[in-house]
Amino acid sequence: xxxxxxGPDVSYGTPRPELSRRDFLxxxxxxxxxxxxxxxxxxxxxxFSPNVLFEPSxxxxxxxxxxxxVNSVTFLQxxxxxIVRTPAGFxxxxxxxxHLGCITQWKPEANIIACPCHGSKFQPNGKKIxxxxxxxxxxxxxxxxxxxxxxxxxxxxxxxxxVLRV
Amino acid sequence: xxxxLHNTLENLRTTRVWKxxxxxxxxxxxxxxxxxxxxxxxxxxxxxxxxxxxxxxxAAYYLGSLSLLLFVILVITGVLLMFYYHPxxxxxxxxxxxxxxxxxxxxxxxxxxxxGAHLMVLLVFWHMFHVFYRGGYKPPHxxxxxxxxxxxxxxxxxxxxxxxxxxxxxxxxxxTVGTNIISAMPVIGNKVRFVALGxxxxxxxxxxxxxxxxxxxxxxxxxxxIGVHFWRVQKDGGxxxxxxxxxxxx
Numbered sequence: 197x198x199x200x201x202x203g204p205d206v207s208y209g210t211p212r213p214e215l216s217r218r219d220f221l222x223x224x225x226x227x228x229x230x231x232x233x234x235x236x237x238x239x240x241x242x243x244f245s246p247n248v249l250f251e252p253s254x255x256x257x258x259x260x261x262x263x264x265x266v267n268s269v270t271f272l273q274x275x276x277x278x279i280v281r282t283p284a285g286f287x288x289x290x291x292x293x294x295h296l297g298c299i300t301q302w303k304p305e306a307n308i309i310a311c312p313c314h315g316s317k318f319q320p321n322g323k324k325i326x327x328x329x330x331x332x333x334x335x336x337x338x339x340x341x342x343x344x345x346x347x348x349x350x351x352x353x354x355x356x357x358x359v360l361r362v
Numbered sequence: 363x364x365x366x367l368h369n370t371l372e373n374l375r376t377t378r379v380w381k382x383x384x385x386x387x388x389x390x391x392x393x394x395x396x397x398x399x400x401x402x403x404x405x406x407x408x409x410x411x412x413x414x415x416x417x418x419x420x421a422a423y424y425l426g427s428l429s430l431l432l433f434v435i436l437v438i439t440g441v442l443l444m445f446y447y448h449p450x451x452x453x454x455x456x457x458x459x460x461x462x463x464x465x466x467x468x469x470x471x472x473x474x475x476x477x478g479a480h481l482m483v484l485l486v487f488w489h490m491f492h493v494f495y496r497g498g499y500k501p502p503h504x505x506x507x508x509x510x511x512x513x514x515x516x517x518x519x520x521x522x523x524x525x526x527x528x529x530x531x532x533x534x535x536x537x538t539v540g541t542n543i544i545s546a547m548p549v550i551g552n553k554v555r556f557v558a559l560g561x562x563x564x565x566x567x568x569x570x571x572x573x574x575x576x577x578x579x580x581x582x583x584x585x586x587x588i589g590v591h592f593w594r595v596q597k598d599g600g601x602x603x604x605x606x607x608x609x610x611x612x
Contacts, residue, residue: 226367239466239467239470240442240467242466242467243442243465243466243467243468243471245466246465247464247465247466248460248464
């Protein structure tokens, strides 16, 4: 027993500064509370994001194309959308002013779309004539359903030069 | 990490914002420790010094503090549940079902609130028995005993009013039975029941009344009385402790 040789000389790296029991407990407590806090915040964020919405559908049908004469602008009040028919085809323009969200009005006598709140003016294709609106009125995706009705998707915004040929 | 946190805290202490909030140096002497307690709204009613004996688990089993902790949990989960709950028939029932099956983590929050409420009734009763058998109602604690009884009643009323809110069969019949017990009071019984329900049947008015009681009036009363209760514990000389020769026996 007494003549047992010492083991190989192994280095375990530089010794770390000693951590007191109080510091160790403080660290794991703060760490645990931090993890619990982050998890709680994440769960609360999930909770506040509804999984089911009871809002009106953003896609709607606008009837058959023949309801709209050529060179006409029709305001659909319930959907807050203009259905515009030109000789080239159909497009759907939002009626919500890009300034502060008021509902614009179609003025056939002046051939403009005008906002009653702050006087912004737009062409029937949504292009801005004068401010304070910063952007033109956006165009929504419009297509024909299998049974021949126009259908507008208000979540899908398309370029202003695209028209639906019927 | 501990040193880094320590250094950050030390640097914060030198900033003008920190000094404007705390208006004192580090609590390292008995005097500065006292100032730290007296100068803090949330701690000023705490004693500056505590007997070690009164911090032992056996002294109170922390039953009062645990009841407070449950009250805080119930307030937080309750406020979160209010974001998805409409106190109207029959929407209330559908909202409760949505919280269980549709809303993310809704079932967790609802069960935390429900089981927490059951536990709180249990703990508050346990607390009362513990204080009773230790003679905690004797002078100079008589007033705080009365406040405690009021808090017990508020806990029971909170539990009862919350019982109706899911608007299911259990809720309906529990409140039907409970309010019929009210009407057994002589002379004024029927009038009290009529006012409590806002009608003759357990209907929409009753649901709304129980909701307002449950989320506004009773919690505010509880909050107020909990403040008085904890403050009086200190002002009446701390927890009821046994004399030295009896401590540890029985």
